[in-house]
Amino acid sequence: MRVEGRDTKIASDLLVYYDVHARRLPWRALPGANAADPYCVWLSEVMLQQTTVAAVGPYYAKFTARWPTVADLAAADDVDLMAAWAGLGYYARARNLLACARAVVRDHDGRFPDTEDGLRALPGVGAYTAAAVAAIAFGRRAVVVDANVERVVARLFAIDTPLPAARPRIRAEADRITPDARAGDFAQAMMDLGATICTPRNPACGICPLRQDCAGFATADPAAFPVKAVKKARPHRLGHGWWIEREGQVWLVRRPGKGLLGGMRALPSSDWGAAPDPTPPVSAAWITIDQPVAHVFTHFSLALSVHHAHVGRDAMPMDEGEWWPVDRIDEAGLPTLFARAADAVRKDRDARN
Template sequence: MSPEDIRARLLGWYDAHARDLPWRTGPAAGQAGLRSDPYRVWLSEVMLQQTTVPHATPYFLKFTARWPTVSDLAAAEDGEVMAAWAGLGYYARARNLLACARAVAAEHGGAFPDTEAGLLKLPGLGPYTAAAVAAIAFDRPTNVVDGNVERVMSRLFAVEEPLPGGKPELKRLAAGLVREDRPGDWAQALMDLGATVCRPKGPLCDRCPLAEACAGLATGAPETYPRKSAKPERPHRHGAAFILMRGNEVGLVRRPPKGLLGGMLALPTTDWRGLGWDEAEALAAAPAAADWRCVGEVEHGFTHFTLTLRLWRAEGEADGLIWTPRRELDALPSVFLKAARAGLSNLL
């Protein structure tokens, strides 16, 4: 099957089966010359990095209701945006989001640059997002390659080199299918095919418009693509987290602006290290002298390491804490929300 036949089949499938997503205008609107709002495209792409569509969608709706334009987001307080982001993970994205919004508002009059090169100059906006916004919002013929597209390319062409080493070859193959005609729809069609049909497990090959051309399907084991190198085992770290109560309030801290969970509200903790903490060592780092009681521990997985947090709880006072009602702890990042819920579970 020629590249033009592949494009025709996939775009025809997309016209009939495109996902209805709140940041899209849809294929019919695209063919009529109506483009998606660059702000909504950019925001959705940032949120969807390392996050599923069902999980990201309510956050997208909440953000766009609260900050309907990029200039509105640029004017928001850092703490408000970080709190609204809580639960989406990978919190550096939220800091990059604000930096980019403020640059667009201050340096571009609230309008995103309309080329891939111009978008790449914005802070916190990498090659993938620049290509996606340029294609979807401005119909530029860019090569948009995310995990879904890599999977489609690896199966369509039966690429044997495992990831991550095979990424350049997958990007080259994807570039060979990009044309001036409908580049935004083409990018979204590939993403939709990977998300709904050419799935990581249990691909629905009987529903795929490209099955006839798929070299991976011809091998009889399309689900084994893309090939993957063995992952190294993640190191494990230990720490202690402190739940200091003042009536129905919990004492929180704001983490430093850079680094893991930077700028987020958190429970006070020790450092997280490979060796465990003994009781005396941990309590020396507590935010106040109090009658601390160990109330359990929680496990949490980050991208590059796993963590055990031993939980200590006490009643008391301390300077420098952000006293927060228990009912408002849902704004904490997931690791600290998990710790707070476990540490407070036996309290009324």
């Protein structure tokens, strides 16, 4: 809902700054263009969710070189796309990416809807992504609030209600300062401000173009905003993974389509939180690596005990899978957890030889 009495000074001051200092990113149009390729904007926004610009850059270049249009992406094989995504994390985004591309081609003749409502109807497109694409790609006035914008707005208005309860107020204030014209540039300017100046710690208020209008700056402790609720302790789980090697090939399985790391190639593993000594997928002379592989997911941490063994030509693991050349394991697109497990196996073998 539009908020009456919007503050135009903040947007005006920020856009003047953005015209000079905007980050040059491969998915962006230049300041003032007020439109960009919807496919590039959508792809980059999905990749940037909970991921840094520095990490996304190489993946974005690889994706757009391999799948330069939404139609190309829609035609991609699921396994190829998941492998290309490996290492970027939050793998549900990759599954949603493919579903959304296919819906755009199937239901919209390969063209992204140009309104927030139309974009929200696409698979995997939430409120933030819909607003970002509508504003940046189509020049629509939309209120775009990501983590950077949330922090900037909380400081501008010294919002002292702890998150997440503060989010309705933050959105209302973001609406109040979002201009009718150049909403896409304004959204990107706010993102840049949060990423480069109004950072979580030690904000560079001395060079901020909005410091004179910032209530947080006036408190002399802008880093106190936004106020965050006390985090709950992250549960710790245990699991087991098995490296089964036969004649220079390792057995890889496909994880279930839904759930963590869904659809990804992986080493066979137990349930995470399973019994201390689960049954291995095949009988073998197992060697257990001394140090488990540690990995932190969003909602829990995991210690994966890794076991490796050579098996005979006739050995066949219980689960469905495929034999993959060991010397090409880096091409399998293993998610980070299992890529680390593969590295641990190779280091353990080198140490024993």
